[in-house]
Amino acid sequence: MPGPKKIGFDTLSLHAGQHPDPATGARAVPIYQTASYVFKDTDQAAAIFNIERTGHVYSRITNPTNAVLEERIAALEGGVGAIATASGMAACHLAITTLMGAGSHIVSSASIYGGSHNLLAYTLPRFGIETSFVDARDPEAFRAAIRPETRLVFGETLGNPGLEVMNIPEIAAIAHEAGLPLMIDSFDWEGSGRFAELTEPYAGFHDMVFTEEFGPAAFITRARKEGARDFGACMSAHTAFLILQGMETLSLRMQRHVENTRKIVNFLKDHESVEWVSYPELPEHPDHALAAELYPKGCGAVFSFAVKGGRAAGQAFIERLEIFSHLANVGDARSLVIHPASTTHHRMDAEALKKAGISEGMVRVSVGLEEIDDLIGDLKAGLRSAAKVAASAARGNST
Amino acid sequence: MNIDVDGASVYIYTGGQSIDAEKQSVLFVHGAGLDHTVWTLPARYFVRHGLNVLGVDLPGHGRSGGSLRTSITAMADWIPQVLDACGLKETALVGHSMGSLVALEAAARHSERIRSLALLGTGVPMPPRRIRMITRRSIC
Numbered sequence: 001m002p003g004p005k006k007i008g009f010d011t012l013s014l015h016a017g018q019h020p021d022p023a024t025g026a027r028a029v030p031i032y033q034t035a036s037y038v039f040k041d042t043d044q045a046a047a048i049f050n051i052e053r054t055g056h057v058y059s060r061i062t063n064p065t066n067a068v069l070e071e072r073i074a075a076l077e078g079g080v081g082a083i084a085t086a087s088g089m090a091a092c093h094l095a096i097t098t099l100m101g102a103g104s105h106i107v108s109s110a111s112i113y114g115g116s117h118n119l120l121a122y123t124l125p126r127f128g129i130e131t132s133f134v135d136a137r138d139p140e141a142f143r144a145a146i147r148p149e150t151r152l153v154f155g156e157t158l159g160n161p162g163l164e165v166m167n168i169p170e171i172a173a174i175a176h177e178a179g180l181p182l183m184i185d186s187f188d189w190e191g192s193g194r195f196a197e198l199t200e201p202y203a204g205f206h207d208m209v210f211t212e213e214f215g216p217a218a219f220i221t222r223a224r225k226e227g228a229r230d231f232g233a234c235m236s237a238h239t240a241f242l243i244l245q246g247m248e249t250l251s252l253r254m255q256r257h258v259e260n261t262r263k264i265v266n267f268l269k270d271h272e273s274v275e276w277v278s279y280p281e282l283p284e285h286p287d288h289a290l291a292a293e294l295y296p297k298g299c300g301a302v303f304s305f306a307v308k309g310g311r312a313a314g315q316a317f318i319e320r321l322e323i324f325s326h327l328a329n330v331g332d333a334r335s336l337v338i339h340p341a342s343t344t345h346h347r348m349d350a351e352a353l354k355k356a357g358i359s360e361g362m363v364r365v366s367v368g369l370e371e372i373d374d375l376i377g378d379l380k381a382g383l384r385s386a387a388k389v390a391a392s393a394a395r396g397n398s399t
Numbered sequence: 400m401n402i403d404v405d406g407a408s409v410y411i412y413t414g415g416q417s418i419d420a421e422k423q424s425v426l427f428v429h430g431a432g433l434d435h436t437v438w439t440l441p442a443r444y445f446v447r448h449g450l451n452v453l454g455v456d457l458p459g460h461g462r463s464g465g466s467l468r469t470s471i472t473a474m475a476d477w478i479p480q481v482l483d484a485c486g487l488k489e490t491a492l493v494g495h496s497m498g499s500l501v502a503l504e505a506a507a508r509h510s511e512r513i514r515s516l517a518l519l520g521t522g523v524p525m526p527p528r529r530i531r532m533i534t535r536r537s538i539c
Contacts, residue, residue, distance in 0.1 A: 052443035212412055212462075215436035 009076060010251045017071025031241045032064040051208075051225070061229050065237035069244050081220035083228055084240055088185075089115050090233030095183055096120075096152065097231070098223040102128030104151040109136040109166055111159025114344070116185060120154070136164040137287070143174045150180060157186040157294075158280070162358075163303065165280055165287035168294065181219075253333070253369060258298035260375065261367040267376050268305050273313075273383040273390070275361060279303035301367040302330045307383065309390025311360040314339045318363065320385035323370060323378040335368035335375055402484045404458075407465030409481065412438065412454030414446035420486050423514075424451035426478065430496030430520070434461025437495060453490065455481060457498075471497070475504035479512050493517040 007015075021030050037056040039045035048055040056062050070082040085091040096106070096119070108120055110133040120131040134141035136159050146153075153175040155166045168184065175182040208225075210218035228234060262281065269277040280291035280299040291299050307313045317339075318326050324337045328344060338344065341360045350360070367375070400417075401408050412435040418424075425445050427438040435442075435454035442452045457474060459467035468474040478501070482490060489512050494502030499518040506513040 046447070047444065050443050050447050052440045052447065054440075208415060213436065213439045215434070 012072065012075045013247050013250050016075035017068040029065055029068045029241060029244050031237050032059075033237050034063075035059050059237065060232050060234045061224060063234075063237050063240070065244075066235055066240040069235075069240040069247075072244065072247060079220075080217045083220065083224055084235040084243075085228075086233040086235055088113075089119065090231075092116055092119060092185060094223055094227045094231060094233065096124070096129075096154070098219060098227050099152050099181065099183075100124070100129050103149060104129055105147050105149045106131040106152045106154055107142055107145040107150055108133050108153075109155035109159070109164075110134060111136040111162060111164045111166075112154070112156050112185065116154075116156075136166045139167055139170045139174055142171050143178075146174075146178050146180070150178070153180050153182045155182070155184055157184060158300065158302070163278060163280055163285075163287075163299075165291045165294065167290055254298075256369050257301035257367060260369070260372050261301045261303065262298075263372050264365070264367055264375060264379065265303060267379065271383060273308050273387045275306040275308045275359075277303065277305040302365065303367075304362055304364045306359050306361040307363060307386045307390075309361060309386055309393060311339075311341050312393060313386040313390040314361040314363055315342055316389040317382040317386035320382040321378050322381070323374055324365075324382075330364075330366035332366060333369050335370055335378075336366040338364050340364060401462075402481075404477070404480050404484050405465065407458060408463065409458070409465065409484070410435065410456040410462035411481070411485075412436075412442060412452070412456075414442045414452045414454075416446055416452070418451050418453070418485050418487070420488075422449065422451045424453060424487050424490040426453040426455065426481070426490040426492050428455065428474075428478070428492065428494040428498030428501045429457065429460070430498050432460075433495075436461075438493075441493075451487070451490075453481070453485065457501075471500045471504050472508070474501040475508055478502075478505040479509045482512055488512070489514045491515045491517070493519070494521075495519045496521070 018029055020027050024030070036058050039048070039055075044053070044055070047053045048057055056064060059066075066084045069084050073082040073084075074080065083091070083094065085094055092115075100106070106120060106124075106129065108116075108131050112120075117133075121133070124131065131154075132145040134145050136155060142153060153171065155168075155171065157168070158165060166184075168182070172182045210222045214221040261279070265277055265279045265282065268274050269282065278285060280287050280295070282288065285291070307317045309316075318324075318337055321337060324335045325332075326338065327336055328338055330336060340358050340362055345358055400411055400413055402411060403409070427435070427442065429435060429437050434456045438452075438454040442454050445452050456463035457468070458465035458477065468477060478492070482488070492502040492505060492513050492515070494500070494517075496519075499521040502513075502516055502518060503521075506516045
């Protein structure tokens with residue numbers, strides 16, 4: 001029997017989750033900038049509150065503009081649902097707390113975003129939720145850290161700033177063997193569908209047992225009905241609209257991001273003022289083979305490299321740049337750089353930096369969509385400045 | 400809730416309520432390869448309106464154990480066994496797709512136990528080969 005016809009990623013990026021607006025025929029997704037929605041009658045209101053029919057009540061919980069974004073993400077990821085939240089950390093908190101209660105335990109990769117690390121290491125313990133951190137490159141360490149009270153295994157696709165590639169299929173198998181879901185920050189990876197914390201009656205909704213009532217949609221339903229409602233970190237409809245606009249050209253932009261990144265990596269890896277370049281597509285990267293298997297379309301637009309001459313040369317390089325912006329995030333349409341040793345990790349001494357895989361001359365780069373010649377020209381100028389600083393430091397050392 | 404029917408554990412979704420023999424009941428039969436979760440929304444409606452709801456997982460489906468019944472007639476004969484196990488004399492019966500054929504057959508064979516009938520997504524005749532295919536896949 002032939003399977004259902006599959007619609008391609010690029011087509012879904014433009015169409016999934018939306019039909020022209022039934023009220024006006026609007027082709028673009030309308031921005032429903034409203035907090036609440038009028039019920040047709042008292043019975044409809046009661047039915048929606050009782051979750052026996054779908055319908056919008058309050059934009060903190062659902063909103064028609066956000067619903068298009070959520071359905072589109074779910075379609076692109078092959079998931080059963082999605083919730084748009086006010087920020088990445090709001091999503092992280094909502095997803096984790098949906099599965100956790102006081103006394104439960106998480107096994108997490110140690111190579112995760114600083115904000116997530118702070119949530120797991122310092123904030124959640126105040127609420128009785130403990131986390132063990134293990135090496136992202138060591139699947140057996142995940143297995144060894146699982147305890148009877150473990151409820152979740154957590155990690156990221158690519159570590160930051162070291163770009164450790166997590167062996168998601170192997171770690172997923174270890175988690176599933178223990179009956180645990182694997183949660184991945186960056187994009188969803190086939191969940192186990194076994195959410196132990198959702199099989200108990202939830203008093204907030206008439207003793208609802210989410211796994212029984214919603215099957216594979218249990219997790220997303222509880223996250224919305226409980227966490228989105230109670231914690232309230234919802235996305236504004238206007239933001240959802242802007243993200244939808246961006247998603248329409250997602251594939252095109254990613255192709256250019258990756259294309260520019262490959263050219264820049266190739267330029268830097270043979271440059272005399274560069275000590276090393278770390279990008280999973282390079283054969284010498286420790287996760288090269290795994291990255292090729294998991295990310296055949298490319299390893300994104302973020303990589304790190306080291307300027308010869310240490311911290312002073314790294315700073316000189318950054319200060320000379322004109323097109324690259326010096327700031328703390330990644331993934332912008334514009335090209336970005338940061339010098340971790342003098343900024344995000346400046347409190348670490350030389351030994352601690354080494355342990356975290358950060359050298360004093362290391363620069364993290366996020367490649368944007370500009371003309372490649374302009375980007376390389378900017379980098380050349382920066383490297384010249386770095387080389388001058390390195391040379392004068394070398395002269396200083398020799399006298 | 401889980402009950403025992405014919406020596407096998409059967410899962411019945413009741414919308415969080417216990418079965419009360421004094422109330423009227425409505426029993427939902429899902430289609431091939433599906434389970435009770437297709438009935439969550441209507442089930443909650445009938446619970447709110449004071450009825451017993453029995454969203455069964457057919458043998459070998461969803462959370463129910465037991466061996467798969469290989470004919471519509473066998474599935475239809477299983478329905479009164481469920482009613483017996485729940486202490487219910489009669490019920491309204493709702494069926495979807497293959498479940499609608501089960502409901503129709505149960506109403507014909509056990510009319511004294513079936514008060515009324517609602518059929519959704521029904522095609523007569525249903526293609527039996529297709530049903531066998533989907534059903535076989537659901538237990539793999």
